[in-house]
Structures are given as C-alpha cells and as structure tokens.
Amino acid sequence: MQPTPEARFSLFRSSNVLAALLCSHLAWGADVISIQHVSIIDATGGSVQSDRTVLISEGRLTWIGPPSRARVPKHASLVNGRGKYLIPGLWDMHVHLRGGKDLIPDNESWLSLFVANGIVGIREMGNDIPETVLHWRQEIANGKREGPRILTAARKIDVARQGAWPGSILITDAESARAAVRQLKAMGADFVKIYAPAYPPGILEALTAEARQQGLKIGGHLPLDSSTVRESIDAGVNFIEHLEPYILAGSSTDEVGIRGKPTDSQYLMLAQTYDDGRARDLAALLSRKGISVTPTLAVLHHGTCLAWSSAPRHLYGATS
Numbered sequence: 001m002q003p004t005p006e007a008r009f010s011l012f013r014s015s016n017v018l019a020a021l022l023c024s025h026l027a028w029g030a031d032v033i034s035i036q037h038v039s040i041i042d043a044t045g046g047s048v049q050s051d052r053t054v055l056i057s058e059g060r061l062t063w064i065g066p067p068s069r070a071r072v073p074k075h076a077s078l079v080n081g082r083g084k085y086l087i088p089g090l091w092d093m094h095v096h097l098r099g100g101k102d103l104i105p106d107n108e109s110w111l112s113l114f115v116a117n118g119i120v121g122i123r124e125m126g127n128d129i130p131e132t133v134l135h136w137r138q139e140i141a142n143g144k145r146e147g148p149r150i151l152t153a154a155r156k157i158d159v160a161r162q163g164a165w166p167g168s169i170l171i172t173d174a175e176s177a178r179a180a181v182r183q184l185k186a187m188g189a190d191f192v193k194i195y196a197p198a199y200p201p202g203i204l205e206a207l208t209a210e211a212r213q214q215g216l217k218i219g220g221h222l223p224l225d226s227s228t229v230r231e232s233i234d235a236g237v238n239f240i241e242h243l244e245p246y247i248l249a250g251s252s253t254d255e256v257g258i259r260g261k262p263t264d265s266q267y268l269m270l271a272q273t274y275d276d277g278r279a280r281d282l283a284a285l286l287s288r289k290g291i292s293v294t295p296t297l298a299v300l301h302h303g304t305c306l307a308w309s310s311a312p313r314h315l316y317g318a319t320s
Contacts, residue, residue, distance in 0.1 A: 032057050034072045038081025040064065043088050054086065089120030092148075093294045094241060098127040098167065111136065111147030121149040123294075125220070125241065126156035126193045128167025134188050153193035154184055156220070157207065161196070168195065174206035181210040181218075192218040194237075198225035208236030219291075222246045225259045229282065233289060240286075243295035245270060251279035 033056040040049040053070035055063040063070070072078075092114065097107040107129070114122060127133050133152050139145035157180050158168040169180040184192055192211045194204075204223060211218035219239030222232045229250030240246050245263075248270040249255050257273075258266045286293065 032073050032076040033079060034070070034076045035079040035081045035086065036067065036070075036072075038084055038086045041085055041087045048085075052081075052086075054081075087118070090118045091121040091123070092119050093123045094296050094299075095122045095124050096127060097124055097133050098129060098165075100128055100166065104129055104132055107132075108136070111140070111145065114148045115146055119148050121151070124150055124152035126153045126165070126168070126195070128155075128165070130154040130167070130187060130189075151190040153191055153220075154187050154189040156193045156195040157181070157184075158194075159196040159199065165195070171203065173200070174202050177203050177206040178210040181207060181214055181216065185214040185216060189216065191239075192216050193220040193241075194218065194223075195221045196223055197221070198223045199227070204232065204235045211238075212236065222249075224249055224255075228255050230285065233285060233291060237291065239292045239294070241294050241296065242299065243293065243297065244300055247279075247282065247293060247295075248274065250282040251275060253278065 035054040035056075037051050038054060040052050040054075042049070049064075051067065052064055053067045053072070054061065055070065055072065055076075097110070099107065124133060130152075133150065134154065136145060136147060137150040137152060140147040140150060156165060156168040157177070158164045158170055160170045160172065164170060169183060171177045171180050181192055192207070194207060199207075204227060208218055217238040219237045220241050222229055222237065222240060224245065227235065229246055245258075245266055248267075249258065252258070252270050252273040253275045254269065254273040258269050261269065285291075
C-alpha cells in the first residue's frame with residue numbers, strides 16, 4: 001500500500017465504531033507516531049489488511065507494512081491498534097455553521113464532534129458568522145484548535161428577495177455581482193456559493209467570470225427559474241449542490257415547464273418527465289467539464305421522510 005501525502009485518517013473500534021482520530025495538525029506533540037497491529041481499510045475496494053504497522057512522521061504518512069519489517073524510531077509515540085480499523089479520513093461535503101452570534105457556541109461544539117466521528121474535513125457552504133468560521137479555520141490549521149480542516153464559502157451570494165438567508169451578499173446587477181466575488185476573495189473564502197433561484201440576464205456570467213479572475217471555484221444552487229442546467233454549465237459553474245432538483249431538472253424533457261411552480265409540484269413534474277437519455281447526456285457533460293456534484297442524499301432522505309410522514313394518507317393510519 002502506497003502511503004498518502006498527509007496523515008489524515010480515522011481509527012475505529014469494531015465494537016462501537018469510534019476510538020480516535022489522528023490528523024496532521026493533531027500529532028500529540030510527537031514527531032513520529034507508530035500505529036501498531038491495526039487493520040487497514042483503504043477504501044479502494046480491496047480486502048482488509050490485517051496486523052499492519054503505520055508510521056507517521058511530521059504529520060505525513062511515511063510507511064505501511066507488516067510489523068516484522070517496521071523500523072520504528074525509539075522516540076516514536078506508540079498507538080495500540082489491536083481490534084481497531086484504520087480508514088482514510090472522512091469529509092462532510094455540505095455543512096453550514098450558522099445561526100447568528102447566539103449560536104456560535106453550538107456551532108463551535110460541532111468541531112470536536114466532527115473529529116470524534118472520523119471527519120477530518122468539511123465544506124462549509126455559507127454562513128452568517130464568517131469572521132468566526134474563518135478564525136476557526138485558521139486556528140485548526142495552526143494546530144491551536146481541535147477540529148476538521150475547513151473549506152468555506154463564507155457568505156452566500158443571492159439576490160434581494162424573500163427567503164434570502166441572513167448573512168448573504170445581495171446583488172442587483174453585473175457590477176455588484178463582480179464586487180461580491182471580490183469581497184469574498186478579500187475575506188479569504190475558499191470558493192463562491194451562489195444561491196438565487198433566478199438572475200437577471202448577464203449576472204450569472206459576471207459571477208463566473210469574476211470567480212475565474214479571482215482564482216475561485218463557483219457553484220451551488222443553480223438558477224432554474226432563469227437558466228436551464230445546461231445553460232448554467234455553459235456559463236461556467238464548477239460544482240452543483242444537491243441531486244434534486246438540479247440533476248433531475250437536467251434529466252427532464254420539460255425542464256423549463258417547472259419554472260415558477262411550488263417545490264412539491266416541481267418534484268412531481270420532474271419525476272413524470274424524467275428521461276434516461278437526457279440523464280446520461282447530462283452525466284457525460286458533467287464529466288467532460290469536470291463539474292462535481294454533491295448529492296446531499298441525507299437531505300433528500302430527510303425531506304422524503306418529512307413528506308411521507310405528513311402525507312394525508314397517514315391521517316387515516318396507513319403506515320405502508
């Protein structure tokens with residue numbers, strides 16, 4: 001097994017699925033760490049590698065192999081891995097740390113919980129406490145705070161409308177769109193998150209052009225009420241958040257027909273007009289363009305469960 005560049009992985013007990021996390025910035029003050037007699041799951045689909053020794057030097061994974069061949073420095077910090085499994089560190093790819101100043105302590109408590117559950121990195125997709133989140137990001141990077149690596153959009157970009165989230169940067173035209181991207185760059189955002197359901201002509205193109213100019217990836221919610229999914233891709237988005245409704249819309253034979261409809265009606269129409277050929281064509285386009293999609297299946301599952309539990313048939317005791 002080839003060592004990975006950074007020592008960011010999770011160590012789990014088979015019994016309770018939680019033991020410890022080792023990160024490059026949480027090296028316990030030791031220059032060298034040796035995890036001994038651990039079972040490795042490398043997430044490539046291969047079999048479990050039992051009874052292995054892992055060496056980490058200055059935050060970098062340098063060697064993996066059988067104990068008989070391990071050369072463990074005398075000054076190394078030893079970790080007993082018997083009965084535990086080592087896996088690559090997990091990432092939560094869609095997180096929001098938000099809720100205003102009153103909820104800063106609650107958000108802060110999540111940082112150690114991520115680590116305790118083996119999550120070594122998060123994509124923070126827009127918040128209303130950007131200075132705090134950026135401060136946490138720096139503290140974690142400097143080894144002064146326990147927490148996952150944070151990549152953050154800082155503030156979302158939206159238009160002035162009912163339903164815009166607090167903390168969003170509200171734009172009105174192409175110039176304010178470009179200024180919003182520059183503002184995020186100056187703040188230290190890692191990427192740009194767009195959120196509006198529709199933009200006046202030229203604004204989406206201004207956003208993507210300025211993001212390229214500033215060296216930032218841009219994406220998020222696609223403006224389905226003003227652009228088709230393929231038009232948004234042509235405009236230059238780099239990533240899409242949520243499988244639904246965006247990927248479903250791009251797979252529909254009547255994508256434009258959903259505009260302006262209530263959410264529940266939109267989803268029903270998308271299901272009724274789904275076309276496998278368009279779905280395959282969209283998947284090929286995303287692949288060619290190198291556009292990533294975060295499906296947020298947990299959100300989809302949660303929303304489906306809520307819709308199911310509130311369906312009228314449940315008022316009459318039907319459960320299946």
